[in-house]
Amino acid sequence: MPNKVFLRQSWLAENGALAALVVLVVALSLLSSDFLSVTNLLNVGAQAAVTAILAFGSTFVIVTGGIDLSVGSVAALSAIVLAWTAGVAGLPWPLATLVSLAVGVACGLVNAMLIAYGKLPPFIATLAMLGIARGLALVISQGSPITMPDAVTHLGDTIGPYLPVPVVVMLVMGVIAAVILNRTYVGRAMYAIGGNEEAARLSGIKVSRQLLITYALSGGFATVAGIVLASRLASAQPQAAAGYELDAIAAVVIGGASLSGGKGRALGTFVGALILAVLRNGLNLLSVSAFWQQVVIGVVIALAVLVDTLRRRGMS
Numbered sequence: 268m269p270n271k272v273f274l275r276q277s278w279l280a281e282n283g284a285l286a287a288l289v290v291l292v293v294a295l296s297l298l299s300s301d302f303l304s305v306t307n308l309l310n311v312g313a314q315a316a317v318t319a320i321l322a323f324g325s326t327f328v329i330v331t332g333g334i335d336l337s338v339g340s341v342a343a344l345s346a347i348v349l350a351w352t353a354g355v356a357g358l359p360w361p362l363a364t365l366v367s368l369a370v371g372v373a374c375g376l377v378n379a380m381l382i383a384y385g386k387l388p389p390f391i392a393t394l395a396m397l398g399i400a401r402g403l404a405l406v407i408s409q410g411s412p413i414t415m416p417d418a419v420t421h422l423g424d425t426i427g428p429y430l431p432v433p434v435v436v437m438l439v440m441g442v443i444a445a446v447i448l449n450r451t452y453v454g455r456a457m458y459a460i461g462g463n464e465e466a467a468r469l470s471g472i473k474v475s476r477q478l479l480i481t482y483a484l485s486g487g488f489a490t491v492a493g494i495v496l497a498s499r500l501a502s503a504q505p506q507a508a509a510g511y512e513l514d515a516i517a518a519v520v521i522g523g524a525s526l527s528g529g530k531g532r533a534l535g536t537f538v539g540a541l542i543l544a545v546l547r548n549g550l551n552l553l554s555v556s557a558f559w560q561q562v563v564i565g566v567v568i569a570l571a572v573l574v575d576t577l578r579r580r581g582m583s
Contacts, residue, residue, distance in 0.1 A: 288538055291545055291549070295548075299549065299552040301552055302548075306429075307552075309431055311548045313431040314544045316433035316436065317496045318514045321338045321339070321342065321488065321515035322516075323440055323444035323488050324444075324492075325338060325516055325519050326519050327457055327481045327485055329461075329520075329525075329528065331457050331478065332528025333478075333481070336394050336397050337378060339397070339489075339508040339509060339511035340396070340398075341396070341400045342489045342493030343400070343404045343505060343508045343509075344370060344371075344403050345367045346415075346497035346503035346507065347408050347413060349419065349497070350408075350413035350414065350503035351408070351503075352366050352367070354414055354416065360416040368490050371487055371489050371490030371493070372483045373486070374396055374486045374489075375484065375489075376483050378392050378482045378486070383474070401505070412504045412505075413502060415497050415503055421498070422494065423498035423500075436491065437495075437537075441534075442533075444488075445532075445534065448533055453477065457481055458529055460528070461529035461530070496508055518539035518540040518542075520572055521538075521539035521571040522534075522537070522539030524536065525575050526575065543564065546563065
C-alpha cells in the first residue's frame with residue numbers, strides 16, 4: 268500500500284501539468300460547445316506556438332538555475348533585423364534570416380558573458396539585455412513596423428486547409444529541445460550545473476563554456492519565435508512580444524521545471540505553454556473580461572510556483 272501511494276504521488280509530481288491540461292480541456296469543452304471544434308483547437312495551437320518556442324529556449328536556462336528576461340525583446344529585435352536587412356539593405360531573405368539568427372545568438376552570448384565572466388546575477392544581466400534589445404529594435408525601425416519578406420510570411424500560413432505552419436515549427440523546435448536536453452552532453456551539463464554548480468565544476472564540466480552555449484540557445488530559439496510572430500503579423504514590429512518573457516517562464520514552471528535549477532523537460536514546457544493558450548482561449552470563448560484573464564493567469568502561475576516550492580521542501 269505505501270508503495271502504491273508513493274507511485275501515485277510520483278506520477279502526479281511528474282505529470283501534474285498534463286493532468287491539469289486534461290482537466291482544463293474537459294471543463295472548457297463542457298462550458299463551451301465551440302471549444303472542441305477543429306478550427307478552434309488549431310487556433311489554440313497557433314496561439315501557443317510563439318510562447319512555446321520561447322519557453323523551450325528558456326527551459327535550457329532555467330534548468331541551469333538561471334533566468335532569461337530578455338527573450339521577448341530579442342525576438343522583436345531579431346525580426347526587425349530580418350525585415351530591415353531584407354527590405355532596406357536588400358539582402359536575399361535566406362542571408363537576412365542567418366543575420367537575424369546571428370543577432371539572437373549574439374544577444375544570448377552577451378548575457379552569458381555578463382553572467383559567467385562579469386559575475387552578474389542572471390536577473391540583472393538579462394534585464395539589461397531586455398532594455399538594450401528593445402531599444403535597438405526601436406532605433407533600427409525608427410519605431411515603425413517593417414514589412415517582412417513574402418517568402419518569410421508563409422510561416423504564418425497553413426499547410427492544406429487546416430494545419431498552421433507555426434504549429435509545425437513549434438513541434439520541430441520542441442523535438443530539438445528534447446534531444447538537446449536528453450541526448451547530448453550539453454543537456455546533461457545543464458542539469459548538472461542546475462543541480463550543483465560547484466559539484467559540476469569539480470567533476471570536470473567547464474561551467475562558463477556551457478553557460479555560453481545555454482544562453483546562445485535561448486537567443487537562437489527567441490529568434491525563431493520572433494520570426495514566427497512577425498510572419499503571422501506580416502510585419503516586424505519593434506514592440507512585438509512585449510511581456511512574452513513572462514509567459515515563457517510561466518510555461519516552463521507550470522510544466523514542472525524548478526526555478527532553483529536541475530529540473531525541467533521539453534515536454535513539460537510544451538504542456539505548460541498549451542495550458543496558458545487553452546486557458547486564454549477558453550476564457551475568451553466564455554466572454555471573460557481581459558482584466559480578469561490576467562488575474563486568472565497570475566493565480567495559475569502562483570500556484571505552479573507554490574507547488575514547486577512544496578515539492579522541493581518535501582524532497583529535502
